[in-house]
Amino acid sequence: MMRTTTLLPALLLTLFAHTAFAQSTPSQAPPKLEKIEEMADDPITVTAKPAQERQITEKRDNSGQVVEATVKSGPSTYKVKPNHPVGTALPGDAMGSANRGPQWTVMEFDIGKKKKKTTEEDGSTDTAAPPAVK
Template structure:
């Protein structure tokens, strides 16, 4: 029984290594086997549907800095919305992270441009009825 307990781990580790060797051999490529050849496609600049260009970014961010390099204003165009973020002036000696030193400013939306231009719908005028014909006035009523 003692011999069996010494042999069993050796046999198991040998089988384990053989299984890895089979996986390694299955992944290696034969040197005589060349990769498949690819056909070159004809390029046509006349076809505009196949033109490849850089897509227009949805978001555009413009930063304005002062002479010291600190960001003073950031203009953001996200889709149809435009807004501006302005930096807070550092006043006093309050360290950042405290209540006095960490006052954020809200974004300023550009007036009448939030959401883009609205399409105006033409309002149809209801049909106008012609005026009613004048009723004939009797001759006896006209003389009074």
Template sequence: MKRSSLLWPTLVLTLSAHTALAQSTPSQAPPKLEKIEEVADDGVTISSKQQSENKITERRDNNGNVVEATVKSGPSTYTVKPNHPVGASLPGDMTSGNQRGPMWTVLEFDLGKKKKKTPEEEAAPDANVPPPPTVK
């Protein structure tokens, strides 16, 4: 019984000290403020972003159904094809998928085209051409 009688005064003293700290008022001095330089408003021109050129090319079969659509939006190009059900599955079955993702065109190489020469390359003589014969 003595143990609990010693605990109560310590507990009350701790709680009263805590509430006294929590109720302290802030100082009455105003906060220190920094002066901001006033700058004249320059004419700010806000221009709307030009519409990105989206080019959509659709390829259709003989019945007029879309077989594939190629979309060129800015620097990226992708191809979208419809999702045809496989075998005897119907749309909504477990075996048929709902969506088919786009196929992105990552790299293209022009292997059949000849490389255009710059004016510096045209002016320079070819290394494979023999020098003109000298007359003695």
């Protein structure tokens, strides 16, 4: 008990000091304001960022239903296909999911195309070949 009785006056003193500080009123004098120099009224032109062009290509089957849609939006390309559940599963069942995510085209390589050679890479010149000797 001895320890509590020595801390009690210190706690009460800090509590009263805190409440006295919180209740002090600010001065009635208005704050000092600095005058801001006026700037010239030059017109400001704001241009909107050009919207990304989006190109959508749809593939349909013979009955007219969309089988695949290819979307090119800026530098990215992705394909969206409709969700066809497996067997007799319905959307929301354990075997049939409600959504099918897009397939992003990450890398494309042109393996079948031949690279065009320039005259510097070829090592040849533009002069015609000498005529054949008989």
